[in-house]
Amino acid sequence: MPYARLLTPLLLVCSNVFMTFAWYGHLKYRSVALPKVILISWGIAFFEYLLMVPANRMGSTVYSAPQLKGLQEVITLLVFAGFSTLYLGQALKWNHWAGFGLILVAAWLIFLE
Template sequence: MTIAWYGHLRFKHVGLWKVIVISWLIAFVEYCFQVPANRIGSYQFSTAQLKTIQEVITLTVFCVFSLVYLKEDLRWNYLVGFALM
């Protein structure tokens, strides 16, 4: 979902309606993987455990995404915030 939600920020010159449609298409593909993964994972893990795993993966992917794709700096207060969560 990181790409669907934040990938368009590098393309501010593209019309809003276009990035909305593209974001929905990307999100649809991601959901096609996420929903079956949650169903399969629910046999082994509780819902709370699945959500915790998802959040850890999301924050890790977002951190790499913002550094590599968006070319943003990693600041110390971000790391403190992640540690507190």
């Protein structure tokens, strides 16, 4: 699949947007009952799986499993950084960026051949 190398990260970004909202979107609505939040989060996560599973299946034709996981972690952090700042209004501090940077280095090491 020649398009898998580019389509995989794109699908992972889209799936991460859904999952970030499923996991953290409710933090903006603390007055909503927890059982309701859980059900809504499961519903949002369903769409994440519709993108994540095909992304990993397709991506496995061009990336190893550890590379897929490393790519996923970097994408997760980038999506979360934007979400935290833009949606939750919680800017990231230097130590958050430093920690994310260390994870980026770890992902880079995974891609070394």
